[in-house]
Each structure stands twice: as structure tokens, then as C-alpha cells.
Amino acid sequence: MELIGSNISFKYPSAKKYILKDIDIYLDNTKITGLVGDSGSGKSTLCKILSGYIPKFEGRVTLNGEELPKKEFCPVQLIYQHPEKVMNPKWKMSAVLDESWVPDDALLEDFGIQKSWMTRFPQELSGGELQRFSVIRALNPKTKFIIADEMTTMLDAITQVQILDSVLKIVKQRNMGFLIVSHDMDLVNTICDDVIYLKDINKI
Ligand SMILES: Nc1ncnc2c1ncn2[C@@H]1O[C@H](COP(=O)(O)OP(=O)(O)O)[C@@H](O)[C@H]1O
Ligand SMILES: [Mg+2]
Structure with missing residues (x-):
């Protein structure tokens, strides 16, 4: 599986x-990158751009040689730093999740999601609880590639590791x-096989 930005x-x-x-960037599923x-x-x-949220840009993004679909479900899923910004505040968590897919109980348990959270609104959950939902939402069976943008920055160390x-x-x-x-180099060095420095690939 290759995700390539050219x-x-x-x-x-x-x-x-x-x-x-x-920017030329090459990513594949054989290693964690x-x-x-710097900030900004x-x-x-x-x-x-790599996950299809910004559709208008110069250049090309392909997953296994094909451009990302514009209308159907995108196989490259982005997990944001601030999950509350991308969840509809008027929807209960069950609806927030169902919009993407219906995971089984075992997966919900893996992520420590309690059944009682399903009937709450996003603003009635903590940052860590919400982030568990946004991760699960991104784990739709059709997802081939996950991009996690500072996804654990707002969380305490234990929740981050979990x-x-x-x-x-x-x-x-x-x-x-x-x-x-x-921006946590300890974390990056612990879990990644490869590190890309944006300044090295950005010819600005
Ligand atoms: N929607 C936007 N409209 C205009 N400028 C933006 C927008 N989003 C981000 N920027 C600017 O683009 C630059 C890069 O932002 P960003 O990609 O969020 O950087 P990083 O994630 O590395 O902190 C920043 O100067 C930021 O202010
Ligand atoms: Mg950022």
C-alpha cells in the first residue's frame, strides 16, 4: 500500500x-512514519491534502496509484488534534460513530469506550473520551491509511499510551x-520506523 504525494x-x-x-512524500504500510x-x-x-480534506491543491496524491475518491468514503482517514471540532455538537455519540460505521463491542472495549457514553453529546465527554471515538470512527473497515495529526497532544500520558x-x-x-x-520526539522515536522532517521536503 503506497500513499504518494508528488x-x-x-x-x-x-x-x-x-x-x-x-513536496514529494512517499509513505507505505510497511513502516510507521x-x-x-515547527508549529505553523x-x-x-x-x-x-494527503487525506482529501483539502481537495484543491497543486500536485497529485495517489493511494496505490489511484487518486483519492472525491465523493465516496476516503480510504485515507485523518484523526485530528481537536476531535470536538469535527463532530456535530447536536448528535449523540452513537450517531457520530454510525455516520462512519458500526464497530463491534470487542473493538469498543479495546478502546475503553463505555456503553453509557453512546447516549451523550460530544460536549458531555472529556478530550480523551472523545478522541477514542474519533479514532474508532477512522477505523472504518474501508480505511487503508491513517493519518494522526497530533492526535494525543491534548491527553495525559497514560491516556496517550492507551x-x-x-x-x-x-x-x-x-x-x-x-x-x-x-512534536513529541520521544514518542516519535519510540513508535516510528522512519521520521520525515517537513523542512527537508518543503522547497519553500
Ligand atoms: N484555513 C486557513 N486559512 C489561512 N491560513 C491558514 C489556514 N489554516 C492554517 N493556516 C496557516 O497556514 C500555516 C500552516 O498551518 P498548519 O498547516 O496548521 O501548520 P502546523 O500544523 O505545522 O502547525 C500557518 O501559518 C497557519 O496560520
Ligand atoms: Mg498542526
Whole structure:
């Protein structure tokens, strides 16, 4: 499984300057890759491009040689730093989850999700509890590649390890690709086989 970005350049419509220029990035499911870089350097923007959230950019993104689908479910799933920003506050957690897929009880248990949380609204859960839902949501059986953008930054150390362990177990089981963005070099050095520094691939 190869996720390849070629010649990616991008500038926000409201900005004067490009933040990403001629980026070539190659990722596959044989290793866990870390992406690191200074705050504001464009890591999240690159993640959004690689997972189809920003559809208009210069260059090309392909998964196994094919462009990402625009309308159907995207096999490259992005897990955000702030899950509450991408969940509908008016939906109960069961609906938030069902929008993607219906996981079995064993998986919910793996992620420490309690049944009683299903009938709550996003604002009635803690950051760690919500992040467990957003990870599970991204683990749709159709997902081939996960991009985790600072997904555990807001969490305490124990919750961070629990969530990462659970997700890495499934990534391995299903042979999925995994790119993790983090400013925590200890974490990156512990779990990644490879590290990409954005400044090394950004020809800005
Ligand atoms: N929607 C947006 N519109 C305009 N500028 C943005 C938008 N999102 C991010 N930026 C700017 O783009 C740059 C890169 O942001 P980002 O990709 O979030 O960096 P990082 O994730 O590395 O901190 C920053 O200067 C940020 O202010
Ligand atoms: Mg970011």
C-alpha cells in the first residue's frame, strides 16, 4: 500500500505566500512514519491534502496509484488534534460513530469506550473520551491509511499510551499505513520506523 504525494504546492486563498512547495512524500504500510516540523510550518495542511480534506491543491496524491475518491468514503482517514471540532455538537455519540460505521463491542472495549457514553453529546465527554471515538470512527473497515495529526497532544500520558497502543494494534492487524504527526520526539522515536522532517521536503 503506497500513499504518494508528488509535487504538492499549496497556498491558502487568503494568504500571499505558499506554505507548501513541490513536496514529494512517499509513505507505505510497511513502516510507521513520523512527520515533524515547527508549529505553523504546514504539517496539518499537508495531512489534510494527503487525506482529501483539502481537495484543491497543486500536485497529485495517489493511494496505490489511484487518486483519492472525491465523493465516496476516503480510504485515507485523518484523526485530528481537536476531535470536538469535527463532530456535530447536536448528535449523540452513537450517531457520530454510525455516520462512519458500526464497530463491534470487542473493538469498543479495546478502546475503553463505555456503553453509557453512546447516549451523550460530544460536549458531555472529556478530550480523551472523545478522541477514542474519533479514532474508532477512522477505523472504518474501508480505511487503508491513517493519518494522526497530533492526535494525543491534548491527553495525559497514560491516556496517550492507551490510545496509541490500541490503534497501533489494529494498524498492524489490518496492515494499514500509519503516519503520525507529533512534536513529541520521544514518542516519535519510540513508535516510528522512519521520521520525515517537513523542512527537508518543503522547497519553500
Ligand atoms: N484555513 C486557513 N486559512 C489561512 N491560513 C491558514 C489556514 N489554516 C492554517 N493556516 C496557516 O497556514 C500555516 C500552516 O498551518 P498548519 O498547516 O496548521 O501548520 P502546523 O500544523 O505545522 O502547525 C500557518 O501559518 C497557519 O496560520
Ligand atoms: Mg498542526
